[in-house]
Amino acid sequence: MGEIALSAKKLNVYYGEKHAVHDVSLDFAEKEVTALIGPSGCGKSTFLRSLNRMNDLIPSCKVTGEILIDDRNINGTDTDVVALRKKIGMVWQRPNPFHKSIYENIAFGPRYHGIKNKKQLDEIVEQSLRKAAIWEETKDRLHKSALALSGGQQQRLCIARTVAVKPDVILMDEPASALDPISTSKIEELISELKQDYSIVIVTHNMHQAARVSEKTAFFLNGHVVEYDKTETIFTNPTHQRTNDYITGRFG
Ligand SMILES: Nc1ncnc2c1ncn2[C@@H]1O[C@H](COP(=O)(O)OP(=O)(O)OP(=O)(O)O)[C@@H](O)[C@H]1O
16 A cells, blocks of 8 residues: 555544444545445444544534544544544535535635735636536636536546645545436546546445445445455455445345
8 A cells, every 4th residue: 555645543533322333444545536335324424424524513423533634633522623524524325516606616715725926826726627627618608607518528527626625635525426327427537547646545336336436345344344455346346245245235
């Protein structure tokens, strides 16, 4: 494995009495894609959300264990959560552009983090849209509403919005599950491009997608990680019977 971008150590997540994630320890390598797979309700999204403290927003939720980035535990009370979410961005299942222009969607984050210069913002908007492979489709309508874009374009816009604040890690929670097959394949191509610059952790129900886009795969079951290995190994020669049963469609 290359350099580690992010590590979870003995992470447990509870919703009140419900113990949703059990003692999960995983290392995520720099500039690789890691897929989190497993049946519905096994804790994939809960785990993903704890990687940038999004679970803080759920009052009943309690997290124990460590998430290490640059050797610092982000679960401490002294963490600047806004700065953390700049470093570790999130793309959700449903595209959620702001009710603003395409330009303003992208400029919002950098402006919030202190960039006011118009020329600099123009450059960031163009670079981010290019990185998210949506520049050609938007360059002549930057000041039109983002909501007029198709679902697939909106999702690429949301990826551009995440990229605009220069994160190290991008978390994606089933980013293509609400999209048609052509938009899905564009998102998959984009993920393969983005991993040259970012570490990506993606939750997906789509096994083919996990096999196509990721280097590593973690198989979750009932809040536990059953197996974590190279994607090729998970899909061709898994160690555990339960992994084999899941990837061959025997359950889930
Ligand atoms: N906000 C919440 N409050 C209480 N329980 C929750 C909450 N969110 C998730 N859970 C429970 O935690 C467990 C894990 O849910 P989670 O959404 O993380 O699973 P998942 O593997 O991502 O599922 P899916 O693939 O269906 O999205 C489930 O039993 C779920 O019902």
